[in-house]
Amino acid sequence: MRSTEAFKAFYESELKKELIALDEVRKRYMKFNSLFLLGFFLAVAIVVWVKYQFQPRAEIIIGLVLAFAVALIIVGVYVYKETKDLNYKQDFKNRIIKSIVHFISEDLMYKANQKISPSNFKKSRLFLSSIDRYRGDDYVAGKIDQTAIQFSELHVQYKTTSNNSKGQRQTRWHTVFKGLFFQADFNKDFEGSTVLLPNYLGKKFTFFKKIAGATRKEKYVKLEDTTFNENFNCYSTDDIKARYILSPALMQRINSFKDNYPKNPVSISFVDGAIYVAISYSKDLFEPTYFSSLVKRNMMLSYFEDIKLVVDIVEELNLNTRIWSKE
Amino acid sequence: MNTSLIIILAALGILLIWTLSVYNSLVNLRNMAKNAFANIDVMLKKRYDLIPNLVNTVKGYMKHEKETFEQLTKLRQQAIQLETSDDAKVDLNNQISELMGNIMVSVEAYPDLKASDNFLHLQRTIAEIEEQLSASRRSYNMAVTELNTKTETIPSNLIANLFKFKRKPLFQATATERKRVEVEI
Structure with a gap:
């Protein structure tokens, strides 16, 4: 069975370049997801700020929330479209974990x-x-x-x-x-x-x-x-x-x-x-x-x-x- | 009824219950040991059945070991007919184990025999029975150890002595068994 030392060599020669490539995918994935998250928190912050700063009528607050919701859905769809081909987790498993398993034994x-x-x-x-x-x-x-x-x-x-x-x-x-x-x-x-x-x-x-x-x-x-x-x-x-x-x-x-x-x-x-x-x-x-x-x-x-x-x-x-x- | 009488009756009651429970557990342990010994017997009988098979398979190849075969066959005859004490049975079977072990070791010198299908099958069957035999022995030893501990420790030894429960001897590992463990590790 393969030793830890052999695995380290395998990591340097094979796994590392795969991981570097996959890490680019991760960054892209996280960029879009953080865009969405940032938008969400910004929207919540604005609503809260408006509510306490100006104390407007309830309709205005509801209108604001609806507007942000629509905007976030649009951003969400965009993020989903951009990242759905990325399959980050699946890629990681099918490329990295799979090759580790095969490295341990070809018969698995x-x-x-x-x-x-x-x-x-x-x-x-x-x-x-x-x-x-x-x-x-x-x-x-x-x-x-x-x-x-x-x-x-x-x-x-x-x-x-x-x-x-x-x-x-x-x-x-x-x-x-x-x-x-x-x-x-x-x-x-x-x-x-x-x-x-x-x-x-x-x-x-x-x-x-x-x-x-x-x-x-x-x-x-x-x-x-x-x-x-x-x-x-x-x-x-x-x-x-x-x-x-x-x-x-x-x-x-x-x-x-x-x-x-x-x-x-x-x-x-x-x-x-x-x-x-x-x-x-x-x-x-x-x-x-x-x-x-x-x-x-x-x-x-x-x-x-x-x-x-x-x-x-x-x-x-x-x-x-x-x-x-x-x- | 006065209080002291109640206390005495209660104490007697507790003593009776304790005696009964110790007695029952001793009987239980003794039966477990008996049962375990019967299991060893079953395995030994299976092994008796294998001996002619072993002798026939290897006889043709191993000309020099003729005496060993004869002795083994003789011991098997004795073991089958024997209806005497357990101790004699144990002794006889230890000798059988020894001889079978010797034969299996001598096989190393006969490559033709070692490679034959018949022998390979037999070797597996013997290994299987030896493993089951060893399991039965260990079960027996465990049951006997528990029985012995109970008959010797205070306070259950009082009941054991009263009803004449005796300690039973343990099986010693045979020479071949000890060797086999060394190889396995």
Whole structure:
């Protein structure tokens, strides 16, 4: 797999000139958009100023607001026409992110506007709450040696409605999961589900860990690796299958994989012959900048590393070792 | 009814409930260990079925290892017929593991055999069963460890002694198993 050093060279030779070209697009895009924004704020300022300075009749204020509204619509249409061909965000994804993905592996394909399917997300059994809004982008799929993988960014939410003190209905959105969601073919064949959720309780409180899994069909399983137990709570439909999947070597590998993400919660599950990995991020990933220059090596490096860490799951967890009955 | 009597009755009640819950959890743990051992047995039987297959596949190639095959076949016969203690079974199977491991290592010296489809398939099947066997052993060890801890720690050891719950021995990793882990890391 490509190293960070190789990526730096790739950045200088290929990516940089693309970014410089794209940054021109960004500037153009921002110029028109700031023109519109400037017009809007100017109009508001004038209306407010006129209202307090001259205290005219209401009709005059309404007339003024209407006039500005018409003017802003005209400017808006102009800005839209000028920038609609720019497709700044799309261009960034299809040119920059795509080439980073291809740089990591030629066997991977990238689709900016696709995502992991909701059925796959549900199948993972990682998040059991209801889903009311399912969004995502930056879909990557392909084969690393013998192992088929796919991942994308996802933002999954559910909503609650309640009546506030004035009797109005209020809808609130709650995040079920936001971050990178990865799925791959696992190298051992098995049925049932084994779920590893982040452990916030440390070594003790086994009782609470059992209670926390009470709503699941999977039962709490205590494993032999103490570091692993500190990192994850394991729930499984069958404790022997859980141990069949989580060999001592794999537990160590998962521990060191988790060390790549000191701040992000990582959940992993194994369901019917597939592995699912959910890495939570609070920020949106692989997005272009709008207010500052796009030509930044460190930003590209961090995008590269975010993608590479996920693609490397295959190697890091040894998924290409096919010495068991599954071909 | 006076207060002290109520207090005594309440204390006795709590003691009874505690005794029952400890007793039940001990029984529960013992059954889990038994169940885990039965699972090991299932895997061992699967492995017995594989032995003739292994012997037939490699026999033609490995002329020098004839004694090993004979010994392996003999051990398998014993293991199938054996209806004695668990300890004897464990011992016999450790020997089988050792011999199978030796055969798999000697295969390295026979490139023709190593490349044959039959053997490759067999190798996968054996690796699969060994992995499942190892999982069952680990499950058993975990269940036994919990049982042992409960029978030895205060205050649950009082109940354990009262109802004669005994500690069970753990499975030691076999030599081949230890080697395999080293290779995997």
